[in-house]
Amino acid sequence: MEFRNNQAIYLQIAEMVCENILLSRWPQGDKIPSVRELAVTLEVNPNTVARTYEFLTQKEIIFTKRGMGYFVSEDGKSKAMAFRKEDFLKNDLPLFFQNIDLLNIDFEELKARFEVFKEEKTSTFSVDTKI
Incomplete structure (x- = not known):
């Protein structure tokens, strides 16, 4: 993974x-x-990943089972989406x-390009799911 500064x-x-x-x-409920x-895998210090997992635990995206590891919360997907959405709206959208x-x-040009992006993404996903 390439990290940004x-x-x-x-x-x-x-x-x-x-x-x-x-x-x-x-998936929700699965071990990570x-x-x-x-x-x-990421070639980072384990303390950095531990900090990440503690952060995500506080956000209730993941949870720990003592002695078993970390798991995705049952509502982890919706909480992950809320976290990413908030981050995007606060940090990325102003620059955009x-x-x-x-x-x-x-906005018309943006809308047209977004529609093409969604169409290409959908056709790529359809091919990927057949494999």
């Missing part, structure tokens, strides 16, 4: 965990990788608006 690594890992939950790669497993204003892009 403008945000704490544990928060970037939290976004990645939430993405896996939102994409149902890690241990702190050590994820740290090795700044750029569309600077580049004089109107």
Whole structure:
């Protein structure tokens, strides 16, 4: 995973965990990788992953079963979506608006491009699900 310089690594890992939950790669109720497993996969210090998991536990996106590991909460998907949505609206959307204003892009062009994006995403997903 390539980390950005403008945000704490544990928060970037939290976004990645939430993405896996939102994409149902890690379904609600299922066990997620241990702190050590994820740290090795991402090539980060286990303390960073532990901080991520503590953060997500506080947000009630994941929970721990003593001696068994971490699991996705039953309402983890909706809480992950709320977390990611809040983060996007607070941090990414203002920069997006700044750029569309600077580049004089109107909402009709954005809407048309978004529709193409959704169509391409849907056709790609359909192909992926057949495999």
